[in-house]
Amino acid sequence: MPVFGSGPIVVTGASGWVGRTVLDQLAKLLPQNEFQSRVRAFSSRSGVIKHIKGQSITSMPLADLPSLVNHEGCAAFLHAAFLTPDRCAEIGTETFAKINRSIIDIIVEAVQVTPNARVVEISSGAAAYVETHQVLRSPVAHLYGALKLEEEHRLQDVAATLVLRIYALSGRHISQHCRYAIGDFIDQALRGGPVVVKSRHQVVRGYVHADCLAEVAINWLLSNARAPQKALNAITHEVSMVDLARSVAAEFGDLSIIVREQSHEGADIYLDSPVEFLKFLKYFNINVPSLSAQIRDTAIGVR
Numbered sequence: 001m002p003v004f005g006s007g008p009i010v011v012t013g014a015s016g017w018v019g020r021t022v023l024d025q026l027a028k029l030l031p032q033n034e035f036q037s038r039v040r041a042f043s044s045r046s047g048v049i050k051h052i053k054g055q056s057i058t059s060m061p062l063a064d065l066p067s068l069v070n071h072e073g074c075a076a077f078l079h080a081a082f083l084t085p086d087r088c089a090e091i092g093t094e095t096f097a098k099i100n101r102s103i104i105d106i107i108v109e110a111v112q113v114t115p116n117a118r119v120v121e122i123s124s125g126a127a128a129y130v131e132t133h134q135v136l137r138s139p140v141a142h143l144y145g146a147l148k149l150e151e152e153h154r155l156q157d158v159a160a161t162l163v164l165r166i167y168a169l170s171g172r173h174i175s176q177h178c179r180y181a182i183g184d185f186i187d188q189a190l191r192g193g194p195v196v197v198k199s200r201h202q203v204v205r206g207y208v209h210a211d212c213l214a215e216v217a218i219n220w221l222l223s224n225a226r227a228p229q230k231a232l233n234a235i236t237h238e239v240s241m242v243d244l245a246r247s248v249a250a251e252f253g254d255l256s257i258i259v260r261e262q263s264h265e266g267a268d269i270y271l272d273s274p275v276e277f278l279k280f281l282k283y284f285n286i287n288v289p290s291l292s293a294q295i296r297d298t299a300i301g302v303r
Contacts, residue, residue, distance in 0.1 A: 013080030014041035024052035125167035163231035170294035171210030193255030206235035206271030219284040235274035
């Protein structure tokens with residue numbers, strides 16, 4: 001079995017949706033003793049995280065990362081730590097930007113002392129919109145995209161870095177599920193329906209299952225493949241919210257759906273070309289779950 005060189009395997013944002021999925025995939029891939037001895041989980045604060053095998057891993061504060069790599073080195077970074085736009089209303093834009101830039105500084109510092117380590121950065125479609133001067137939904141989303149784009153560039157400058165941009169996500173480790181359309185629809189369905197589409201205009205999203213994202217990240221780290229110069233748009237399914245609601249309703253017993261009258265103007269379409277990401281899935285022989293399978297798996301985290 002291929003190995004991640006020597007030294008620790010670092011997962012940041014380990015208590016979040018993507019981070020916990022990455023830990024699950026690593027626990028499946030690595031022998032138990034190697035998982036326990038090599039995987040290092042980092043979050044905003046210390047804690048204990050359970051993974052898919054029913055065991056636990058201790059998560060350390062992200063601020064401790066530079067000290068760890070100075071003492072132990074690092075074989076690979078899977079970086080998913082960042083404050084998301086919803087936190088901005090709570091702490092203000094200046095603090096939001098300051099904290100996220102401090103996260104970038106910590107990661108870049110850690111990577112710079114381990115120049116041979118490979119890095120996967122979990123980024124956002126918002127970075128693509130800022131990069132191409134497209135209009136985002138809000139000033140906060142634009143700020144978030146600008147910060148993620150800054151992080152992409154800084155990491156690519158110091159190490160071989162695979163950037164994976166998320167537009168919409170599915171998977172069992174969904175948190176605060178009612179913030180997301182897929183979680184909200186599943187919650188409505190589990191309560192017996194109907195499933196209500198609240199938007200007054202057309203909304204389309206590009207979804208990826210968190211397992212696919214994690215598997216691409218881990219397989220690339222294990223490989224000798226070069227890092228693409230451009231970020232990959234992590235999308236496997238282009239879905240309108242009406243179609244997503246129909247799929248959720250069908251999955252939970254042919255429930256009815258309610259769609260409010262929608263304007264034909266002002267469509268909210270958040271996706272980009274998935275061609276290069278799909279090539280990676282094919283190259284690493286990664287199976288893509290159907291939309292129905294993604295809904296069922298996401299429901300595990302909603303229940």
